[in-house]
Structure formats: C-alpha cells, structure tokens
Amino acid sequence: MAKPIKITAEKCIGCKSCALACSTFKTGTVRPNASGVVVHIDQFKKEEKPIICRQCKQPKCVPACSNGCLTLDSNGVVLVNEAKCTGCWDCIEVCPFNALHRDTIRNVVVKCDLCYNHQSGPRCVSICPVQSLTYSKE
Numbered sequence: 001m002a003k004p005i006k007i008t009a010e011k012c013i014g015c016k017s018c019a020l021a022c023s024t025f026k027t028g029t030v031r032p033n034a035s036g037v038v039v040h041i042d043q044f045k046k047e048e049k050p051i052i053c054r055q056c057k058q059p060k061c062v063p064a065c066s067n068g069c070l071t072l073d074s075n076g077v078v079l080v081n082e083a084k085c086t087g088c089w090d091c092i093e094v095c096p097f098n099a100l101h102r103d104t105i106r107n108v109v110v111k112c113d114l115c116y117n118h119q120s121g122p123r124c125v126s127i128c129p130v131q132s133l134t135y136s137k138e
Contacts, residue, residue: 001076002114003136004054005122011132014041014048018124018133025115025123034103036112037124050133052124053078053099053112061091061100061111069109077116082108 022035032038038051059078062070069084070091085108092100092109100111114135115122125135 001057002055005052005112005114005125006134006136007050007052008132008134009047009049011130012039012048012050013130013132014039015129017127017129018050021123021127022112022115025118026110031103031105033101033105034110036110038098038101050124051097051099052133054097055112055114060094060096064090064094066090077114078111079113079116080109080111082106085109 016032016039018037019032019035019039020030022037023029023031026036027034036053040049040051041047055076055078057076059072062072062078066088067084067086069081071079071081073079087107089102089109092102100109103110112122120126122135125133
C-alpha cells in the first residue's frame with residue numbers, strides 16, 4: 001500500500017516551494033492552485049502547514065465521485081482522471097483532511113498522487129529546503 005508523505009509542520013517555513021514544484025511538474029506552469037500540495041498559513045497562530053493527500057486505505061473521495069474521476073490503484077494511490085472530472089466537487093466535500101481542492105483555471109479537482117510513476121519520488125519532498133516533508137516507500 002502507498003504511504004503518505006509525512007509532514008513535520010513545525011519545520012515548515014511557509015515558502016511554498018513544495019506547491020510550486022508540484023504545479024510545475026504537473027502542469028508545466030508555476031500555479032499553486034494547480035498543485036497537489038496546499039500550504040495553509042494561519043496568520044493568527046503564525047503557523048504554516050502543508051496539506052497533502054494521506055492516500056487513505058478506504059478513501060471517502062473515491063466513492064463520492066459519481067463520474068469515476070477518482071480511482072484507487074493497486075498500490076493504494078488515489079489517482080485523478082481529469083478528463084472525467086465535471087467539477088461537482090463532491091470529493092472535496094467528503095475529504096476529512098481538506099486535501100483535495102479546485103484548479104479554478106482548468107476546472108478540475110487536484111490532489112497529491114505522490115508524483116505517480118516518477119522514479120525519484122514526490123517532487124515536493126525533494127525540493128523542501130527544511131525537510132518538512134519526507135517520504136519512504138517502505
């Protein structure tokens with residue numbers, strides 16, 4: 001089964017390098033809105049925290065999608081088929097971790113897929129300057 005990216009929120013400095021690397025890798029553009037990583041910045045608590053899909057063993061988002069846009073592969077990675085996404089956002093509503101969001105330009109749901117089929121692993125992990133994000137397949 002796929003393991004989620006581990007987040008050490010205390011280390012996060014809110015630089016959003018993870019989101020920028022993700023959007024660039026996925027779309028070829030620097031657009032945090034197109035990233036599978038969202039960096040939540042709480043101005044009152046003065047905290048930054050990356051929010052990334054936890055690759056749930058029994059994800060609520062997959063059955064919530066009536067169009068088959070979201071699927072769970074044999075390795076346990078929840079994948080998005082953007083061609084099937086109609087923008088109903090039901091998957092976003094049921095995610096208990098707020099890990100799915102809208103790409104408002106392409107009008108599709110966006111989430112982390114662990115840089116599926118990328119040999120060197122998730123781009124956000126490799127770019128994080130403070131090692132707030134870590135990933136191990138084991």
